[in-house]
Amino acid sequence: MATTASVALEGRKPRRVLPGFGLTLGYTMLYLSLLVLIPLSAVFIRSLSGGWGHFWETVTAPRVLASLRLSFGASLIAALINVLFGLIVSWVLVRYTFPFKRFIDAMVDLPFALPTAVAGIALTALYAPNGWIGAWLKPLGINVAFTPLGIVVALTFIGLPFVVRTLQPVLEELDKEVEQAAASLGASAVQAFCRVIFPALWPALLTGFALAFARAVGEYGSVIFIAGNMPMRSEIAPLLIVGKLEQYDYAGATAIAVVMLVLSFALMFGINALQNWASTRHGER
Amino acid sequence: MGRLLLIVTALLFLGLFLALPLLAVFAQALAKGFGAYYIAISQPMAWAAVKLTLLVAGIAVPLNLIFGVAAAWAVAKFDFRGKSALITLIDLPFAVSPVIAGMIFILVFGTHGWFGGFLRAHHIRVVFAVPGIVLATIFVTFPFIARELIPVMQAQGKEDEETALSLGATGWQTFWRVTLPNIRWGLLYGVLLCNARAMGEFGAVSVVSGHIRGVTNTMPLHVEILYNEYNYAAAFAVASLLALLALLTLAGKSILEWRQPELRHAARRPRDRTRRVNT
Amino acid sequence: MSIALRGVTKQFGEYAAVENIDLDVATGALMALLGPSGSGKTTLLRIIGGLEKPDEGQVLFDGQDATLWPIGDRKVGFVFQQYALFRHMTVFENVAFGLKVKRRRERPTAADIRKKVQDLLALVQLSWAHDRYPAQLSGGQRQRVALARAMAIDPKVLLLDEPFGALDSQVRHELRRWLRRLHDELHFTSIIVTHDQQEAIEVADSVVVLNQGRIEQVGIPGDIYDMPKSAFVHRFLGQVNELPVQLRDGRAYVGPIDISAAADVQTGSTKNIALIRPHEIEIGPAAAGWPATVVAVRVIGPIVRLELCAAGQPLHEPLEAEISSERFEAERFTIGQKVGLRFRRWQVYPAAA
Numbered sequence: 001m002a003t004t005a006s007v008a009l010e011g012r013k014p015r016r017v018l019p020g021f022g023l024t025l026g027y028t029m030l031y032l033s034l035l036v037l038i039p040l041s042a043v044f045i046r047s048l049s050g051g052w053g054h055f056w057e058t059v060t061a062p063r064v065l066a067s068l069r070l071s072f073g074a075s076l077i078a079a080l081i082n083v084l085f086g087l088i089v090s091w092v093l094v095r096y097t098f099p100f101k102r103f104i105d106a107m108v109d110l111p112f113a114l115p116t117a118v119a120g121i122a123l124t125a126l127y128a129p130n131g132w133i134g135a136w137l138k139p140l141g142i143n144v145a146f147t148p149l150g151i152v153v154a155l156t157f158i159g160l161p162f163v164v165r166t167l168q169p170v171l172e173e174l175d176k177e178v179e180q181a182a183a184s185l186g187a188s189a190v191q192a193f194c195r196v197i198f199p200a201l202w203p204a205l206l207t208g209f210a211l212a213f214a215r216a217v218g219e220y221g222s223v224i225f226i227a228g229n230m231p232m233r234s235e236i237a238p239l240l241i242v243g244k245l246e247q248y249d250y251a252g253a254t255a256i257a258v259v260m261l262v263l264s265f266a267l268m269f270g271i272n273a274l275q276n277w278a279s280t281r282h283g284e285r
Numbered sequence: 286m287g288r289l290l291l292i293v294t295a296l297l298f299l300g301l302f303l304a305l306p307l308l309a310v311f312a313q314a315l316a317k318g319f320g321a322y323y324i325a326i327s328q329p330m331a332w333a334a335v336k337l338t339l340l341v342a343g344i345a346v347p348l349n350l351i352f353g354v355a356a357a358w359a360v361a362k363f364d365f366r367g368k369s370a371l372i373t374l375i376d377l378p379f380a381v382s383p384v385i386a387g388m389i390f391i392l393v394f395g396t397h398g399w400f401g402g403f404l405r406a407h408h409i410r411v412v413f414a415v416p417g418i419v420l421a422t423i424f425v426t427f428p429f430i431a432r433e434l435i436p437v438m439q440a441q442g443k444e445d446e447e448t449a450l451s452l453g454a455t456g457w458q459t460f461w462r463v464t465l466p467n468i469r470w471g472l473l474y475g476v477l478l479c480n481a482r483a484m485g486e487f488g489a490v491s492v493v494s495g496h497i498r499g500v501t502n503t504m505p506l507h508v509e510i511l512y513n514e515y516n517y518a519a520a521f522a523v524a525s526l527l528a529l530l531a532l533l534t535l536a537g538k539s540i541l542e543w544r545q546p547e548l549r550h551a552a553r554r555p556r557d558r559t560r561r562v563n564t
Numbered sequence: 565m566s567i568a569l570r571g572v573t574k575q576f577g578e579y580a581a582v583e584n585i586d587l588d589v590a591t592g593a594l595m596a597l598l599g600p601s602g603s604g605k606t607t608l609l610r611i612i613g614g615l616e617k618p619d620e621g622q623v624l625f626d627g628q629d630a631t632l633w634p635i636g637d638r639k640v641g642f643v644f645q646q647y648a649l650f651r652h653m654t655v656f657e658n659v660a661f662g663l664k665v666k667r668r669r670e671r672p673t674a675a676d677i678r679k680k681v682q683d684l685l686a687l688v689q690l691s692w693a694h695d696r697y698p699a700q701l702s703g704g705q706r707q708r709v710a711l712a713r714a715m716a717i718d719p720k721v722l723l724l725d726e727p728f729g730a731l732d733s734q735v736r737h738e739l740r741r742w743l744r745r746l747h748d749e750l751h752f753t754s755i756i757v758t759h760d761q762q763e764a765i766e767v768a769d770s771v772v773v774l775n776q777g778r779i780e781q782v783g784i785p786g787d788i789y790d791m792p793k794s795a796f797v798h799r800f801l802g803q804v805n806e807l808p809v810q811l812r813d814g815r816a817y818v819g820p821i822d823i824s825a826a827a828d829v830q831t832g833s834t835k836n837i838a839l840i841r842p843h844e845i846e847i848g849p850a851a852a853g854w855p856a857t858v859v860a861v862r863v864i865g866p867i868v869r870l871e872l873c874a875a876g877q878p879l880h881e882p883l884e885a886e887i888s889s890e891r892f893e894a895e896r897f898t899i900g901q902k903v904g905l906r907f908r909r910w911q912v913y914p915a916a917a
Contacts, residue, residue: 016363017615017635018446019456024359031352032374035424039389040381042399046392085298092295096288104296106539110303112478113531113538115485116383117505118524121512122306125313125521132309133301157302169549189287218382220488221505225512238384242492245388250397257385264380272373444648447615450635451642452662452717462665466652 043261047254058255063231064240068259071237074148075216078155079163082212083205086163093164094171108164111157116221123154124225146228151236154222159212166208170201203278210271214264310528313521325522333499334507334523337415341490341503342483345422349479350472353430358464361438362446375431378424383488387421390493394420413495418503421489426482430475433548437471438464440547470545474538481534485527565626565720565753566591567612572621574607581607583777585621589721592751594744596768598758600800603774605757606725612755613640613723625720641714645726647706649698655709656694659684662717684712687746704735711743715752722754728763740767761801765789773797795913798839805845805883809836809912816912819854819874823910833914838907842869842886846906847897853904856883858897868892874905 047055058064093105111119127134127144134145144150174197182192220238228234237256244253315322325331356375360368378386393399394411404411411417445467449459465472487505494501502510504527511520542549567589574581582604589595597605610616612623614635623631630638649658659681663672672680685691688708698706707727714722727743728736744767747754758764764771765785773780773788773796781793792798809829810817816829818838823829829836846853847870859882860871866889871882883905887895897903 017617018362018443018450020358020460021363021365024355025363025365028352028356028359028371031355031427032371035420035427036374036377039393039424040377042389042392043385085295088291089295089298092292096292098292102539104299106535107299107303109535109538110307110531113481113485113534114307115487115505115524115527115531117487117508118310118485118527118531119306121508121520121524122309122313125309125517126305132305157306160302214380218380218385220382220384220491238382238488241382241384241388245391245492248397250392253388254392257382257388260382261380261385264382268373268376268380272369444644444646445650447635448642448644448648449650449661449665451613451615451638451640452665452713453636454661454665455636458665462661463650466650 043254043257046250047258050251054251055255058252059259064256066232067235067237067240070148071217074151074155075213078152078159078216079209079213081156082159082163083209086167086208087205090164090167090171094168109161111160119157119222120225123157123222127153127226145226148234150226151223151234154226155216155219158219158222159216162212162215163208166204166211167201170204174200203274207271207274210267214267217264218260307528310521310524313517314525317518321518322522325519326526330499331507331523334502334504337502338484338504341419341422342480344419345426345483346476346480348423349427349430350476352427353434353475356431357434357438360435362443375428378428383425384492386424387489387492390417390420412493414501417493418490418501421493422483422486425486425489426479429479429482433471433475434468437468441467470541471548474541474548477534477537481531484530567721567753568624570622572611572618574611574616574618580777585779587772589753589755591753593769594747594754594767596756596758596764596771597774598761598764598771599774600759604777605774609723609725609755609757613642614638639717639720641717641719641722643710643714643724643727645729647710649706649710651698654695654697655690656681658709659713659716661713680716684716688712703731704739707739720753722752724754724756726757743767773800795839798911803842803884804839807838809838819876821854821907829912831912831914835915836912837915838910838912840907840910842884844907844909845883845885846908847885847887848904848906850902850904853906856903856905858899858901858903861897861899870897872905
């Protein structure tokens with residue numbers, strides 16, 4: 001039953017009903033290309049400007065490897081700390097009431113809002129041997145400032161909101177009735193947690209961990225003040241990049257950057273895939 | 286009993302990691318008294334840093350606002366292939382270390398960069414000058430507004446806009462009269478977060494700025510300079526201004542979340558896929 | 565304005581929402597698109613209104629091909645299930661919206677706009693609400709504002725997508741009557757989408773029954789109910805009892821009841837079912853029909869519903885019969901009572917594959 005109109009429609013993509021598609025998508029893609037895609041490609045291109053051999057040499061130099069190990073290692077530890085305490089904090093914030101709760105809840109976002117340099121000098125002041133906390137720990141033989149431990153502290157601060165804010169909505173949406181059903185069927189509080197609550201939580205926990213980890217790996221401002229910045233010991237990878245830039249060793253700087261970018265992108269895709277999987281599994285929650 | 290233990294643990298953790306650093310900033314800033322504090326923040330260099338910070342934010346935030354609205358409109362009102370890729374692309378800066386974010390502009394606009402020769406020939410300075418700082422700041426902060434708006438606009442759907450169109454409104458009329466009022470709280474929220482990050486960015490700007498005192502130092506960079514000169518009280522004084530900004534941002538955030546509870550965790554949820562067809 | 569659809573097809577990916585639809589809507593008619601979810605009725609409405617473009621086919625307004633016209637040019641008034649009132653505008657501003665966004669040349673003066681809005685608000689009996697915000701109104705009131713807003717632009721056709729779905733049944737009932745009266749007064753062409761067959765029958769001049777993207781039947785409400793063309797329509801338009809039909813010795817039987825000659829129930833299929841509405845079952849003394857036992861009695865206002873287990877039928881699938889409460893007063897059927905069943909009317913269809 002081909003009419004003239006349907007012949008005209010064939011081979012023509014249906015025009016969109018709401019206006020502005022071309023304009024908004026075009027502008028968005030332009031902005032992204034100019035600002036993100038093209039500059040980022042410069043990193044990858046430049047990293048290979050000395051050839052594969054040079055790239056590989058740079059990236060496997062002991063100092064570089066040490067800095068990468070430090071950045072990723074300290075981030076991992078910090079993220080794990082945040083997972084443990086983040087779980088407790090979000091549980092407490094969602095389930096219990098106590099004075100000033102709303103104020104405290106709002107303050108959880110402080111690491112988000114506070115400039116990293118400010119956090120950096122504040123943490124250093126706290127944990128330096130003559131600082132409020134550092135003075136306490138010194139007699140115990142624990143040095144925080146200017147050691148890798150200080151880096152972990154700074155990265156814990158930075159990643160704190162990620163776990164808490166990822167867990168809170170999941171905890172809030174947790175059907176109280178499901179827990180009550182478990183209790184009515186005879187489960188103890190611990191059993192209810194392990195069998196009913198935790199299974200619903202762990203995707204969000206994993207996501208929060210990954211977010212905190214990703215954020216910590218690239219962190220610069222809050223770390224360089226409290227770290228000793230000693231090569232091979234307490235020098236984080238971003239600092240090494242800055243050093244090479246100042247020496248105009250662009251090939252070297254970009255090589256390290258490429259390693260960090262590839263690992264971060266992989267992490268980000270992993271997070272997205274995890275979120276997708278979790279949302280389909282739990283029925284579009 | 287267990288409840289009390291958990292609450293105490295949580296509060297101790299937060300107290301240690303949040304409250305103490307914040308208090309330390311103000312304590313150190315006022316360590317030499319109010320007089321010294323006032324002098325520190327009224328230094329010409331400090332003022333230059335404040336002005337530059339405000340200028341950079343004043344350019345970056347509006348540009349990112351336009352981007353955020355455009356991106357959210359494209360994603361929320363239409364279905365197209367590659368939408369998830371686009372959303373991931375928008376999130377990209379979060380996976381990039383600030384130092385790398387600054388570096389990419391050196392690679393493109395620096396003296397040894399792609400456009401280095403061209404810029405030098407025309408006496409235009411981008412890197413180690415204000416334009417470079419603006420670019421780096423834009424890069425680091427552009428996702429904020431888009432990320433807040435996309436879920437907000439997705440949740441609102443297309444019906445209001447379809448209705449307006451059926452009543453004869455043009456695209457622009459629909460946007461100004463119908464869409465914008467609907468998203469204004471999400472917009473404000475995104476602007477608030479974007480601004481906080483723009484004013485506080487350190488790593489990316491540090492790489493790109495050249496640290497030229499009085500010219501290319503934003504407030505965070507100025508803090509670093511003062512600190513490295515062992516001028517601690519002054520460093521913390523300027524830092525305290527930034528901390529106050531952070532507190533204002535948090536306050537603003539809370540107010541907006543109270544007014545519009547959906548904003549609270551909007552950006553953190555997994556993104557909506559194409560909506561179900563309703564026949 | 566009359567509307568015609570020719571060969572309209574729309575797919576969403578693999579899924580065919582509507583397939584090859586031909587339809588005519590006469591000027592001034594109130595037509596209902598009736599069907600379950602997934603039947604394509606909303607998609608069809610949106611295609612008529614321009615919110616979706618069909619993959620194939622034509623949409624004709626007064627004979628003109630409007631398939632590709634943008635929404636704004638079609639002069640259609642939309643009323644959605646969730647009202648879609650602009651929540652930041654007052655009722656007055658909502659209704660005035662369509663007038664205020666007109667092009668400079670066509671825009672009425674502020675005074676004209678005010679008059680028109682006031683007239684419309686009076687028509688929908690909401691003059692008092694002119695400076696309220698949608699959040700301050702009830703669901704039924706909001707829906708009337710949505711209607712007034714749609715009518716402000718003098719639409720040639722009104723398209724309503726399950727407009728009463730989100731309302732309480734009492735409010736629904738009132739609004740249905742009100743819509744019908746309004747339609748009778750103003751004679752605009754309207755198309756209403758609904759999944760509620762009661763609503764379709766009460767409100768519409770003609771009903772189109774849709775199933776899985778295709779038209780099952782078009783007709784006036786009475787015909788659709790009394791003379792359904794397919795088992796789907798028969799089932800959708802009200803309760804039915806379904807019984808298998810057996811052919812023996814050239815006669816067709818439902819249970820022990822001889823319903824006709826076998827030749828009269830040729831459907832082209834070897835397995836057939838008979839659909840019988842609850843009020844089409846006659847209940848008499850046990851010897852006078854198919855033996856059955858009363859297993860439940862429910863008095864519901866003016867009617868009484870009886871569940872009956874007929875001999876030879878599975879116990880968990882009783883038949884449902886309806887009698888008037890007067891009859892029930894007279895006969896006083898009780899649980900366990902033995903009765904005999906006969907059928908006043910029935911229709912035979914092929915059993916579904």
